[in-house]
Amino acid sequence: xxxxxxxxxxxxxGGLIFYKDYGSAGRMDTNDSLRVASLWHSMHAISQQLSxxxxxxxxxxxxxxxxxxxxxxxxxxxxxFVVCEPGTLHMENLLKYMYELYTDYVxxxxxxxxxxxxxxxxxxISLSQxxxxxxxxxxxx
Amino acid sequence: MIGVSKIKQYSNVLDKPLSKxxxxxxxxxxxxxxxxxxxxxxxxxxxxxxxxRSRLEDAGYAVGARCLELLCHxxxxxxxxxxxxxxxxxxxxxxxxxxxxxxxxxLEKGTEHEDEYMIxxxxxxxxxxxxxxxxxxxFNCGAFVAGIVRGVLDNAGFPAVVTAHFVPMEGxxxxxxxxxxxxxxxxxxxxxRVG
Numbered sequence: 009x010x011x012x013x014x015x016x017x018x019x020x021x022g023g024l025i026f027y028k029d030y031g032s033a034g035r036m037d038t039n040d041s042l043r044v045a046s047l048w049h050s051m052h053a054i055s056q057q058l059s060x061x062x063x064x065x066x067x068x069x070x071x072x073x074x075x076x077x078x079x080x081x082x083x084x085x086x087x088x089f090v091v092c093e094p095g096t097l098h099m100e101n102l103l104k105y106m107y108e109l110y111t112d113y114v115x116x117x118x119x120x121x122x123x124x125x126x127x128x129x130x131x132x133i134s135l136s137q138x139x140x141x142x143x144x145x146x147x148x149x
Numbered sequence: 150m151i152g153v154s155k156i157k158q159y160s161n162v163l164d165k166p167l168s169k170x171x172x173x174x175x176x177x178x179x180x181x182x183x184x185x186x187x188x189x190x191x192x193x194x195x196x197x198x199x200x201x202r203s204r205l206e207d208a209g210y211a212v213g214a215r216c217l218e219l220l221c222h223x224x225x226x227x228x229x230x231x232x233x234x235x236x237x238x239x240x241x242x243x244x245x246x247x248x249x250x251x252x253x254x255x256l257e258k259g260t261e262h263e264d265e266y267m268i269x270x271x272x273x274x275x276x277x278x279x280x281x282x283x284x285x286x287x288f289n290c291g292a293f294v295a296g297i298v299r300g301v302l303d304n305a306g307f308p309a310v311v312t313a314h315f316v317p318m319e320g321x322x323x324x325x326x327x328x329x330x331x332x333x334x335x336x337x338x339x340x341x342r343v344g
Binding site: 112115117118127128129130133 | 177180181183184185186187188191278279280281282285290322
């Protein structure tokens with residue numbers, strides 16, 4: 009069964025603003041998650057320079073032996089990425105949906121400071137619900 | 150001729166009929182505007198109680214006063230409510246319908262005190278995208294809506310103290326919101342006299 013390991017949101021300067029892990033594999037402590045976030049931010053930026061194709065926007069998908077990493081970058085430079093089991097489907101849709109939840113429950117919250125870690129209850133609740141639904145949908149296949 | 154307007158031109162803007170206006174407003178636009186209102190006021194006050202009471206409620210009061218005038222003209226044909234239940238059902242149905250697109254979930258009379266009434270809502274529209282941080286305690290952005298209700302009641306001749314509260318419900322993750330209306334002495338005395 010395809011599963012999601014963890015979710016990250018990084019701001020435009022590469023700082024980790026949201027991290028959530030699901031399932032037992034790939035669990036990380038705070039320091040490791042911060043390190044991964046800044047590492048990914050740098051790699052994403054470097055890939056834009058290295059690309060042989062003009063107008064490259066960065067890395068969308070990283071496939072490895074034990075995991076896949078899907079990344080979505082918004083027009084403002086905020087990056088949403090998810091580490092999941094190899095071959096998990098519909099991750100792009102999940103990332104886009106997560107972006108919608110971000111614009112709704114984080115950006116419309118007057119108590120949220122831009123570029124700061126996300127501490128919005130509603131965002132976390134609706135994200136968990138989305139992940140549950142995805143799990144259920146995947147089970148049904 | 151293409152583009153000829155059929156709208157009758159009024160020489161005096163006061164002669165123009167009061168239009169129904171656009172029925173729908175973008176929820177996102179409102180949410181951003183309201184979020185900015187809260188943020189702006191947060192920088193201007195020293196403590197949370199002041200933010201809730203004097204800033205948000207007063208902003209709502211202004212909206213309520215104007216709402217009453219407009220809705221009395223549009224919806225009720227310029228009739229004035231003189232009874233307590235009348236004005237309460239006006240707030241609960243008409244005002245809510247025009248402002249939030251639906252009537253309020255429930256209107257109840259308080260059991261402990263004669264002068265208390267409660268309008269309950271599962272989730273206020275203004276609070277839809279807002280998560281209150283833990284260190285803000287019992288602060289509720291619904292104070293804006295409480296201010297609107299107070300503005301309507303005050304200008305209709307029913308002075309009251311109106312506050313917004315979160316009421317936790319068993320089995321629900323999010324608490325429901327209650328607008329508590331406590332009428333002034335004179336209102337109850339007048340109501341008793343009128344019978």
